Amino acid sequence: MRQRSRGRIVLAAVVATCAVGALPGQALAVGDPDPYVFDSHAKRVAGAPASTDAQELKAGSTYRSAIKPGGQLYYQVELDADSNAYVSAVAVPKLGPEAKVGYADGIKVTLQDREGDSCDYNDDAVFGSAQYPRPIAAYASRTIKKGSTSCRTAGPYYVLIERTTKATSAQEEWDLEIRFDTEPGLKAGSGGPTEAPSSWPSATPVPPSGKSGRAQGGTGFNDAAALKGGVWDDRIKPGQTLFYRVPVDWGQQLFATADLGSSPGNGYVGSALTVQLYNPVRAAVTSGDTAYDGKPKSAAPDPVAPVAYENRYSTSDAVNGARMAGDYYLAVTLSPEVANKFGEKEYGLTLRTSIKGTAGSPPAYAGAVPDFSAGGGDGTGNGTMKLVGVTGIGAGAVLVLGLGAWTVGARRRAGAPTAQQQARTQGRPQVQAQGSQPQGPSQASQSQQQYGPPSAW
Template identity: 50%
Template sequence: MGRLGRGRAALAAGAALCAVAALPGQAAAAGSPGPYAYADKAVAVDGTTSSTGSAELTPGSTYKSAIARGGKLYYQLQLDATQSVYVSATAVPGRGSKVAYGDGIEVSLQDADGNDCNSGDARFGTSQSPRPITAWAVRTIGPDENRCKPAGTYYVVVERNSDPGSSAESWGTELRVVSEPGVAKGAATTPPESWNSASPVPPGGARERRAGGTSFNDARALRAGVWGDRIKPGQTLFYRVPVDWGQQVSASAELGSSDGGGDEYVTSALVMTLSNPVRARVDDADTAYDGKQKSTALEALAPVAYENRYSPIDGVAGMRFAGWYYLSVHLNPRVAGQFGKDPLDLTLRVGVEGSAKPGPAYAGSARPADEFSVSGQDEEAAASGRTDAGGEAVGGRDGMKLVAAGGFGGGAVLLAVLGVWTLVARRRAAASSARAGASSQYGPPPAW
């Protein structure tokens, strides 16, 4: 085969690899992942600087937007009088962005008169490290709620708080709207007074590899156990754990030792955050790093219960429904300056204690459906390590390992494309021999 034939064959081989890399849930394996994988079905939407003419958001949907430095944007909701509605906004600074302690994002839900139903914010804090951060707000329906109860038009207000000296570029945002139906009369409204608040004992044993995702949308599923991964400076990895009604989740993260570095250390080097099914922050923990192994753990958390929402303690109120709970782990990019750019070993120790209990008697369905429950399929996903996007339990960021671990789908695509490549190459070789010495009346060969 001539140089042109070999070149085309190489292109075909590249096309084969691209075909495998493009399989759903496996795109991150084709190369270095982006800072955040937006939902596949996220609808692009622009916020407006006024409530008038603002774009409408729908419960059960996810949206992709953006916000400029110092921006304040409006979106619209049409709500009934029977469902609580949660709105989260995840801010995604670009790689290499400069963020300060007070930089962050704030989300408010307001009625048609400009009254706040609820609001929340998220800041980068002491790490001062660019990473996805999420703020949320809720319009609650319940016997003790007097604000924002009527059906009608409501507004989501997203604001970006910026400190002097931070980067001026816009941040991407992912907005997610979730509705929760009301419950039958007689549901408990008294928050729990006590539970097992002793520091949980982290599980031991050998760690099993599970490569994290880059967002809530491709978070790697975990069950209770010890899990290993590698994390690069500046990277944020996402995992998810099914936690049913009555169950108590715990988590700790360990960063392995490094060969580099001296007497220096990085404050808030490793930051771990637990978020509930509507992406609301429940708890976080961090640790400094000096090149020696370090660990950090979440506080003891309350078992999942509907009545937790009535607690004045944020960490208890966040454990208000069953479903997927998300762990995000971030490694400060300043670690690279002290200890090198190579990834470090990460160990997650996840515990889920207690037997599942019946949930509340919901008077309707959530949007998305089954948002506040744990199914057998969810348990299976946690055992196999599927991503939230439906990807298989493959090496995620391990490049060519995807071909070996891609299962029947990926292998079948690769074999099919390579088969076509081989057939075409043989035909071209035969045609080239037949044309040897002939005139050039056929012109140049067709392009690939």
């Protein structure tokens, strides 16, 4: 993630402010955890209790819905006979002192044909031993495999989202963010492996050390802070979940750890810090957690295989999930119980990310190489440009706003900066993590891909 001059950071702040009005979390009371930031382009859709009333979801689109305890909701998608399909659902429970979830509470996503038969992969997500509310995600997929006849015909299919909630848990509705993506199959006769690798390097490398960069974790997939290999410092509140995204290319392997800083006090909190790794289509891959007793602690998701197309033929989540290049997401949550034992305050959080392996070429897709990267971000753990990306402002509008801001800035450079200008430039990351190096998915337009605005700005 590249550094930018102060002037470019001011410009990014101006554009982001014009686009969204305020950064996430500004309207919250001090000390409250930020809510999940939904996709600003997401369309509202109501799930139907019966398949005959299911509303259609379009490929490449994001939707907002809601589900009650014990709910079973149907949606419809249209599939061709050759593409892989992925449908994910992020469940967002209410936060607060009255919020309560159980071990087996969660959601399940199923993709069905018109006979009610499930396609090849259906996933559920539960809170497990970390029994506190936080965003969780599950997905279902249809993978085109040689010799498989399951869900291979073109036509309408159904997405079923189910919620499990104990009677002793909070009974409020959960918000849902639903995403539907497709991926082209491979060209006929393109060859390549048709089985998952039998072995891969699972030894965790020495975590990076040295000078830290500053990160500002997002509150969801949509405003996740962009990171590369290196050491990143952030702050986290009890009950808060912070999201980060790391671009991982074909042939590359991601390793990550989250370190929680020490704090005065006595006590013990089990599963205090959890780290969940998701792949570019929001499929949970691996996770890790740690207890907390006031001493420094570290949590890390289990190692995953180097990204390869043939990984999808594996039954192991650590292999199957690393099936495509793009942005991989880290969701880091600090238990609200930490506040009861060690105080309601921000805690130091250090992320250490390593990307091993040389970037390779994408497989021989029959269609355009899919872009599973979120884009945006300035390469220093800052998600400001991502906010611009999700507002729907066209390139021409952004350019006009940028030139206007640049002209105003040029006229004012002869005098002292105003308080507003100083506020815009304070707190913006300026340091690149030591030893970091550019990483990014090998898409068709990779040569044009960059973080932040064009250098001409």
